[in-house]
Amino acid sequence: MTTTIEAVRLIGPGVDRVDGPLKVTGEASYPGDFGFPEMAHAALVRATVAAGRIRGIESAAAQAAPGVVAVITHRNAPHLGRGPDTPVWRQPPPPLQDDRILHYGQYVGVVVADTAEQATAAARLIEVEYEPAEALLDLDDPRAEVVTNPWGMDAHRGDVAAGLASADVTVDASYSTPDETNNPMGLFATVAAWEGDALTVHDSTQWPQSVKATLAAAFGVPESGIRVLAPFVGGGFGAGLRVWPHVVLAALAARTAKRPVKLVLTRPEMFTGVGHRTRTVQHIRLGADRSGQLTVLDHEAKNSIAMEDDNWEPVASDSAWAYACPNVDVRDLQARLNIPVPTSMRAPGQAQGNFALESALDELSYAVGVDPVEMRLRNYAEIQPQLGLPWSSKALRACLEQGAERFGWQARDPRPRSMQDGNWLVGYGMAGVSFFWFQPPCQARASIMADGTAYVRSSATDIGTGTYTVMTQLAADLLGLRLDQVRFGLGDTDMPPGGVEGGSGLTAGLGTAVWAACRGVIQACLDTVADDPGSPLRGCRIDDVTAADGRIRHRYDPARGEAYSEILARHGLDELTAPGDSTPPQPQDVGMAPAGAFAARFAEVRVDPDLGLVRVARVVSAIDGGRILNEKTATSQVIGGTVGGIGMALLEETVTDPDTGRITNANLGDYLVPVNADIPDLDVLFVGEPDRFNPIGVKGVGEVGLVGMAAAIANAVFHATGKRIRSLPITVDQLV
Ligand code: MOS
Numbered sequence: 001m002t003t004t005i006e007a008v009r010l011i012g013p014g015v016d017r018v019d020g021p022l023k024v025t026g027e028a029s030y031p032g033d034f035g036f037p038e039m040a041h042a043a044l045v046r047a048t049v050a051a052g053r054i055r056g057i058e059s060a061a062a063q064a065a066p067g068v069v070a071v072i073t074h075r076n077a078p079h080l081g082r083g084p085d086t087p088v089w090r091q092p093p094p095p096l097q098d099d100r101i102l103h104y105g106q107y108v109g110v111v112v113a114d115t116a117e118q119a120t121a122a123a124r125l126i127e128v129e130y131e132p133a134e135a136l137l138d139l140d141d142p143r144a145e146v147v148t149n150p151w152g153m154d155a156h157r158g159d160v161a162a163g164l165a166s167a168d169v170t171v172d173a174s175y176s177t178p179d180e181t182n183n184p185m186g187l188f189a190t191v192a193a194w195e196g197d198a199l200t201v202h203d204s205t206q207w208p209q210s211v212k213a214t215l216a217a218a219f220g221v222p223e224s225g226i227r228v229l230a231p232f233v234g235g236g237f238g239a240g241l242r243v244w245p246h247v248v249l250a251a252l253a254a255r256t257a258k259r260p261v262k263l264v265l266t267r268p269e270m271f272t273g274v275g276h277r278t279r280t281v282q283h284i285r286l287g288a289d290r291s292g293q294l295t296v297l298d299h300e301a302k303n304s305i306a307m308e309d310d311n312w313e314p315v316a317s318d319s320a321w322a323y324a325c326p327n328v329d330v331r332d333l334q335a336r337l338n339i340p341v342p343t344s345m346r347a348p349g350q351a352q353g354n355f356a357l358e359s360a361l362d363e364l365s366y367a368v369g370v371d372p373v374e375m376r377l378r379n380y381a382e383i384q385p386q387l388g389l390p391w392s393s394k395a396l397r398a399c400l401e402q403g404a405e406r407f408g409w410q411a412r413d414p415r416p417r418s419m420q421d422g423n424w425l426v427g428y429g430m431a432g433v434s435f436f437w438f439q440p441p442c443q444a445r446a447s448i449m450a451d452g453t454a455y456v457r458s459s460a461t462d463i464g465t466g467t468y469t470v471m472t473q474l475a476a477d478l479l480g481l482r483l484d485q486v487r488f489g490l491g492d493t494d495m496p497p498g499g500v501e502g503g504s505g506l507t508a509g510l511g512t513a514v515w516a517a518c519r520g521v522i523q524a525c526l527d528t529v530a531d532d533p534g535s536p537l538r539g540c541r542i543d544d545v546t547a548a549d550g551r552i553r554h555r556y557d558p559a560r561g562e563a564y565s566e567i568l569a570r571h572g573l574d575e576l577t578a579p580g581d582s583t584p585p586q587p588q589d590v591g592m593a594p595a596g597a598f599a600a601r602f603a604e605v606r607v608d609p610d611l612g613l614v615r616v617a618r619v620v621s622a623i624d625g626g627r628i629l630n631e632k633t634a635t636s637q638v639i640g641g642t643v644g645g646i647g648m649a650l651l652e653e654t655v656t657d658p659d660t661g662r663i664t665n666a667n668l669g670d671y672l673v674p675v676n677a678d679i680p681d682l683d684v685l686f687v688g689e690p691d692r693f694n695p696i697g698v699k700g701v702g703e704v705g706l707v708g709m710a711a712a713i714a715n716a717v718f719h720a721t722g723k724r725i726r727s728l729p730i731t732v733d734q735l736v
Helices: 020-024 116-123 160-166 208-219 245-257 267-273 350-368 372-378 396-407 467-479 506-528 564-570 631-650 709-721
Strands: 040-046 052-058 068-073 107-113 127-132 146-148 155-157 169-177 189-195 198-203 226-229 261-264 280-288 294-306 327-337 419-421 424-434 442-449 454-457 486-489 545-548 551-554 561-563 575-582 598-608 613-624 682-687
Touching (some): 040 116, 040 267, 052 107, 068 245, 169 350, 198 245, 208 245, 245 267, 350 424, 350 631, 372 424, 454 506, 467 486, 506 575, 561 564, 631 682, 631 709
Parallel strands (some): 454 486, 613 682
Antiparallel strands (some): 052 127, 068 107, 146 327, 442 454
16 A cells, blocks of 8 residues: 555446435434423524613513423523634634623523424514614724734735736726525434533534534533534534534523424525625736736735624735736735624635735736636746745646636637627636635554454534545545445544534545544554464565455555455454544645646626626536545535526625615525526536545645636626626626
């Protein structure tokens, strides 16, 4: 077994989801599907002002309502601790700790009753009297505290003023993107059951370990007694990254009622309670020489954050290394507002930042008179400009060239408003994407059982991305087993800590841990037979062997080997188990800059100039995701991301009433997302090589599929119409 996996079996048309049959037959249990005997149900009461204080709460009627077990408000709630900080955000403040209101929809009470209907009905009987204060809701409100990038990602190179002064051509423009809401299909649910200080929780989460740590801190109980389960999650898109107040409230309700409690959020509660993508305003200044070579790049972004919160939203920071440019300044600012606590939403920050940067580059390409694809190629970053190190892999050039070829870019007449099909104006637009790198530390365990099958597990989750499938494939490949001989366990904190499913990093992080665990199990087999005169593998070292057909065999003498089952049987073992651990190295130690995915997106739009209608006619996405473990699930990720990107470009916007802070479209009827009729054929092409930063060669593809679509579509709309739209979503009123 060498440091690279046997690629042949893993690349190709892909395999079906191993959990597909469970899902389509309804056997896969999502958090809200679980129940306990004697379980009660909780319903939440939310604030109807965005700022101020609670003057009074009248809860006697609710308390007396049929089936009600408990009513909890800040008046009778115990002290709850705040969960531990993570590297990129604090957990949201614990609920019901005082009478202050920081945002519309903040929880001010929870009602526990025998049935969900009784809890909901009683919750409506609670009357809250507020002493409202003026809410800060506008990103440009001068009273709002503005904080600088807390992640140390602002970047400066060279001299921006000098670069601007010497540029032949400049672009200076502002762009804006709206609030958007993650809206996973599965309503988030928490089911909590206490036994003394021990707590079992089923929760919609992308990070079970974090839920465990936060609940331990909230209630001051040992983490060792808490078990969090999330074997299946009905989508997340980032909404499941943080541990939300309702999770703590479900556990508090169960502790107070002395019964297990289930809490399922409503769709409107999903708009205020599990985060959102923050709006941005961005100012970009670009300068270039007459050939289109960038001389200066200045990108300042401001987004919103909630009061008393941090949120990972690096909007401008990727612009520092996306292209080669001598004079660079990127800055991220955040304004504190009375808004619901945000979260990462698929490609947090990057989605918004890329829209501004790739729109501005498109504007520059017209100003210079260079083809937009050529513009990206001329400014190609051959090495990572911030670190000054070679990339662990980068096939952006192949993305641009092969994507353009597949799309038929050369048929494009460069002049705006020059292409037409009947009454439709036709536009071709494109965008480059350099997605950030992230890989969470992960642990896994692998066991070979007496019957020669394997059980591999980790507490990480599969939010629908295909983690079960690709990890099963990976373990099967590494252990030389068939897919049906490998069982993969996920979503249980009694398993080794699996790391966060986020930042497109889990396949690399968990995959590397699985790689190490499987390698460890083979090593354990070799250790077992090291002095075994009956074993043909006696004395073999791990690099001498390979695994195939349920056997370990000598790499150069395939006849010399034996089955796992034979090894275990001869030594009277039920199983052999090994841990696997992955912590990514420091770039300087390995002499390379870790690369996330790269992409080039190409879109054709049709615009009806009389009606202002925009239709996306086709999309080609060329993606460098390193080694693709399963083309089918990876393609599925990119298609899903592309649909999200089309939504961002044309439809999605969470609308807040500027007077009250209420979200006015907090339902799936009024919050617009693309439907089938909005989506054309989406062509996905994978290019590139296995990455060098981890032994399995993968880069994540969970988020890159969304990034670049908004700019590609806006650029196509400009090409079709000659109108530059710098504010998302692109709506009819901007085009007529
Ligand atoms: Mo993703 S926004 O890191 O779930």
